[in-house]
Amino acid sequence: MTKMTQMVKVGIADLKVTKCSEKLRTSGLGSCVGIVLYDEFHKAAGMAHIMLPDSSLARKGDINRFK
Structure with a gap:
């Protein structure tokens, strides 16, 4: 079984924090x-x-x- 990695989108003038199983973009x-x-x-x-x-x-x- 393949584990899906969740993509977390960081927009313009934005900030996000994730755990190791997620990717920032x-x-x-x-x-x-x-x-x-x-x-x-x-x-x-x-x-x-x-x-x-x-x-x-x-x-x-x-x-x-964030600006």
């Missing part, structure tokens, strides 16, 4: 910053797809911290 990285961390003890990984901000975002009260 992002697309459209372009000029954005991608950061991946792996915790060997807990067998967990995280990915952040960080979008570079526009200066006009600083004037708004509702801020997405």
